[in-house]
Amino acid sequence: MIEVTNAQVAVAKEKLKEARTRQKSYADKHRRSLEFQPGDHVFLKVSPARGVRCFGIKGKLSPRFIRPFEILDRVGEVSYRLALPPQLSH
Known part of the structure; x- marks a missing residue:
């Protein structure tokens, strides 16, 4: 068995x-496969909690992606450094 x-x-x-x-x-x-170069512009995906705090909209209507940001340089294989405004950067 x-x-x-x-x-x-x-x-x-x-x-x-x-x-x-x-x-x-x-x-x-x-x-x-997607590869980006410095100078390209990409949309930034934000979490729903971040969307509420930064944009004042909550729930289903909160933005999932926010405006295009310029890529400054490539940090890793799939990660990039973006030119973020002061309120979004740490």
């Missing part, structure tokens, strides 16, 4: 691995 259960677990793991690989291949077909 234990051998049967172990065999079923192995089959389930293999099926999950196949499904994960198939889903990854579907997702990768539609994904494109």
